Amino acid sequence: MPGKLKAKIVAGRHLPVMDRASDLTDAFVEVKFGNTTFKTDVCPKSLNPQWNSEWFKFEVDDEDLQDEPLQITVLDHDTYSANDAIGKVYIDIDPLLSCEAATVISGWFPIYDTIHGIRGEINVLVKVDLFNDLNRFRQSSCGVKFFCTTSIPKCYRVVMVHGFVEELVVNEDPEYQWIDRIRTPRASNEARQRLISLMSGELQRKIGLKVLEMGGNAVLGYLQCFDLEGESGLVVRAIGTACTLDKLSSLPTAVLPACNSPSREMKESPLAQAPSHGCRSSHNSPVHSAAAASARLSQGFSVSVPTLIFTGMRLHRHRSLGETGREHTAQTVLPGRQCRPPFSEDPNPNIHSSGPSTPLKNQTYSFSPSKSYSRQSSSSDTDLSLTPKTAAGAASWRVGPRVSLCPSFPALSSEPLSIPNTFYLPLRPRAGHGSATPPPPPPPVSAQSNSTMLRKSVSFSEDLLLAAFGMGSGGSAGKDGGPLKTLLRQQTQSALEQREFPFFTLTCFPPGFLIHVGGVVSARSVKLLDRIHNPDEPETRDAWWEEIRQEIKSHAKALGCHAVVGYSESTSICEEVCILSASGTAAILNPKFMQEGCLDSYSEHSRLEDPAPPSCGFCHIPYDELNMPFPAHLTYCYNCRRQKVPDVLFTTIDLPVEATVMGKGSLIQARLCRLKKKAQGEVNATAISNLLPFMEYELHTQLMNKLKLRSMNALFGLRVQISVGENMLVGLASATGVYLMALPAPGGIQIAGKTPSDITYEQHISNMQKKINDTISKNKDLYEVHPQEIIEEVIGSPIPESRQRSRLFRSHSESSDEVSELDLSHGKKDAFVLEIDDTDAVEDIHSLLTDAPMPSGFYSCNTEIMPGIYNWTSSLQMFTSVRVFRLNNVNLTNQGLNKIFNDLCENLLKSLYFKLRSMVPCCLCHLNFAVAVPEEELIQVAVTAVAMTFDKEQAQENFKANMEKAIMKVISENEEQLQFPLELCTETPAPQPFSPSKGTGHQDGGGIHTSARATSVDYSSFADRCSTWIELIKLKAQAIRRGSIKTTASQEKGSPLPEGRSRSLRCMRPFPSSTVSVVKMTPLSFLPGTRIIKYLGIINMFFIRETTSLREEGGVSGFLHCFIAEVFAMVRAHVAALGGNAVVSYSMKECVFMENPNKNQAQCLINVSGDAVIFVRESEAEATAAAPQTSSMQNLSGAAEANA
């Protein structure tokens, strides 16, 4: 589908003075797409130039349209010397390629320079005309919609969930190319920005292709990340959930035109896929492809000389590595590998066949549905890009399974439950020995493989999976609870088993989607980054992730679950060590969403078949009670009393809408620092992989303690980050604790000392016990959690123990004897026992358990919304806060370090509360902490969240009534979604607006006016009123403009509106008139009090900023403050240019800050993403919805009169 891209440069404003003599600028603009460049005339001597250029037209492949950004450079003309660049604007064309999103990009964009920041603004118009796709060798995926949102986007309906899509592309990092030594920082930054923009475009296109293959038309929960691997390259990877979405409008077929159908066409033509197997085939014409590919991917610098030098060095080191590696492998991997054949020969075809055998199937069809195709295509890409750099032989430490083993195993084998639902599965032992045997102290390195062994290591994990599967799932299918459950499971399994990875990046599901939730599954793996020397083995990174995903999958299987929801992946890189992490929540899903045929209107189905899906259903255990994958303490569900539930539930997803919760939730964080000796290469990797299990264990202990302290019994949105630095590891686990009504009430916390002889010590202990008890009771009031004792009495008998007991051991060192102590089971006591072994620990526990209380009026959570708060007002404030701390004392102990890190996070939270105090009562939602260790003594914490106010009066109402209301609201929302298309009709580019019947047109305008008037009454504050006025009018004007952009007459039709706007401006006389439209930003998928009526496309932006005058720019804080503000500004400008007024699901994926104060320099990279949307306020939505209705009614009556 080739297309014509058209761009027009209208004007500039606020340009910087480039000519000191005249205090003016002679600006002109270069517009570049691919290899074609156009220039405007020079607009002499003006800081506010008017170019009003012609339309610059680019005839391009749609594939390029997807990959390339439109590059606009503003320059200052200089007669005698070279023209100075003022700055650039990159515009992502992708939103214009989807028929449903924006049709034109038009607006003021900040002119950005990586050295000077924003330097004025430029007004640009961009359009795309797409021709119909006639090319069978299609490599583009125009029309596939991408959403960052991890729930089902409002105003869409999911017809079918296809499942996991992933892809990664690799390239050299321009920052590490030899050329970087001679070019300017600006050139280098721009090369990087452009490359990453290209790579993410390419990545998105490829994922789109996969979605089309699967028959989908959209990706939800699209998560794209960069790995800056330094010298070994730059990885851009993404995961998401492929779906078929249906716009909630009456004409789905009309809305999804040609762009979607190609998926079918492609299936019919096997030829279409043929090239993808052999070589990179992203371009249709071979001539073009050769030129563009090399230019694009290697930036034209595929010089081998410097690389060869590196190769020599690396090779040398690598050899020694390989030897040790082999040893390790022999120790640890071989036994596992021998016990099972490679994964393709599946011994258990009954249940397990479809997953692993997919590749085979694919080959026979010469067209691969998902995974195998992707890997081949990406590998062929890497061929080109990485040949000089990456080669085989990255040593890899597989820690994943071991991470899951060591910390938890002792606890698991001890009968009481310490880490109940964070399932770190004892895979190996399960396969090998019985589950009750404590494992030997973990071997230092579990698995290391050189390039040749990589594949085998994949199969190794597959073996484990099979082993686990044979024992866990295979058995459980038969022994499972009710027959219905089994049936359901089989159904779902068959649907899910067809996928290699039954993973879902979604965190929020429609009611009835989640049947059971098992618990958190996670895997980590430490890898040594190295250039791949062997061009035949370029798939290292793909293989790494494949391995981790297999592990996750097997963990889920062992929990009796066939799917993983709330799935995410992340990395932490320090020098050449990289920790790969993946986590998700094992779950059993409703098969209906996965099957073709009965997909339309799922909601009706679920409602018909299970008239009242129990609100507690998802809490019921998915695994077999008699053959539990880990020891857990089960009771009958406190809600339905029929099924078993665990005592504590940990998940990575948002709280399901149907869940019944008592009181409010609370942000719970576990924080941990561990010192690590500085080391290189494999020694370093070994040290890290040795530390990881203990960190995971401690983090979970902390989480559990803090959960108990708040009298809560479930964690949602759990995110465990472990960041690696040169001399330390930092772990941060964040989650939102709640009290689920279905689960048993948590017991208290009891502290046990070790030296009962000492009286003062005893006293100290009892003091602490008292403090803890006080905190618990305070928290109960704070979060309004008051478990009713009566319930327990009533159902006392079916529950074997009313309180579970467990003994928690706090380990402070990693010595093996302590580990072995862990499995000592304590006598049965009524409370959760904390044992203290020395005085350090006393303080430690004390400080950990007593997080500073939130100021009154504040709540916080890291999930989308706070459980227990339902009456949000529309006022919100999204913010990003970044702090970097320098540790001055080099001789810190682990405890000292922990305290510092803990204080740091607490202080940051305190600062946030203080900053936002004017919004009280309010809740900080989606508090997302990101920790990094950028340098040896630096800890960086970046937080992005949104503060939302709520109505306190209502908040104090009976929570149960509210809850019902909320559930009702959700249901009715679903129903409303069906009605909503009515109002969208006015928005859709129907040919109507210029219809010959003047009556309609006139009434249409009238409708807008009435609606505007109606809303202005609603808002109490004057400012608010004015802004909504304008917002609405602009929105309407844009909708009209957009709806009929091609007919000038219809633009005239829109003209009465600006008049209205100017009137409104006059009425707010004291306020300066502004051309800047307000754009709201939020990390959530919705804006309270509003309705999203249109998704305009994904925003995915990457910026670099550098300075060589750090002091002059206000030091590091001034520099970063300005940069973040600039990033926000650019995001808002792009959204506004698309016609949007908000960004939802906004997140800052990356914030890499580096400084060199001695040189007065600093550099920062930021990557942000989100979904651009148009929202209307709920009251306005009703008004606008009412308008067309009345007009149509009038039409009807008019027609009736005519008939009469």
Next chain:
Amino acid sequence: MDMSVELDVFVGNTTIMDEEVYQFWLDGYTVNDAVKVRMEGGVLEEYEASTDVLLSDTMDQFRTFQMCERLLHTPAKLANQLLFQIPPHRQTMLIERYYAFDNAFVREVLGKKLSKGTKKDLDDISAKTGITLKSCRRQFDNFKRVFKVVEELKGPLVENIQQHFLLSDKLARDYAAIVFFANNRFETGKRKLQFLSFQDFAFCAGQLISNWTVGAVGKMQQLERDTESGAVRQLLNKQAKEKHPICTNNMVEDMDVDLDKEFLQDLKDLKILINDKDLLDQHKSLVCTALRGKTKVFNEMEANFKTLSRALVNIAAKLTNTKDVRDLFIDLVEKFIEPCRSDRWTSADVRLFLTYYTNSARTLDTFRHQVTWDRYMDVIKSCILKMYHD
């Protein structure tokens, strides 16, 4: 300390600004001083925040203001820039507060040339007024910036200021006064003038601008069209049309900043009121007849009539000299206000006197300069009345 904060930023999508902290910043406080004052203010107790929290917040906001300052220099940009998302009413607040000034400060520089020389004296002003040097600089630079922008502009001064700096009507009028005083270099610093506040001068400036400048003529045209006012206005209009052919169209071609030279020239004609003995006597008797019995200080009025009339007419006649224009206020004080005050006139007495003094002259048979007289005396009367206090 085991650790130190190396970097600490907070950026909201909507820029968060605390008005109190903004005021500290405007007043030239250092971060530490602001933190101290805020702590005393009790924010801490309310929120159980530590000093660190307050310090971090204050630093952050000071940084934000600093980044905004560039935009505040051209307030129109603030509404059209993309860097900070600030709700319109907050923008208005930012601008209004930024351009607000201390009366104590403005009194020191009013009528002075807004040059580098004056800027050097800011240290002394700062010491004298107790306003921080930083704040003095901001205020001075604001004056200078506004002056520079409107100096060259055509059209009504107040409206120009409002349009370019988006200030409230009140503040724009004050700035108009400052610009007008700076441009005409009116003397305001003398000891005898110390009892006058900035607002007194601002009022007088307003009077001068709307009546004595070239722009005033255009405004009167407007006024005449809007309200069908009396013959005087029409006369004035005709006169103006004859003298300034440019002014015939509605666009006001000249500025409000300079006094109407033609008018100042015409003022010389008023001398006949004191030079012509008959006229002077006639005038006196008219005024005295009217005033008799209406005031306690009638005798003093009668005794001083000629002195006072001479003083007012002489001030009018001398205004062609730039030097005498500068001394307008000191002359009014020395030659009129002080004599009246020493005779213990109340302001009601002054009003009474000036009203009859002005009106009687109109009825004089041989006096032909009624238009000029009214234009002069309307302003002088209201200025004196404003200035007549302790």
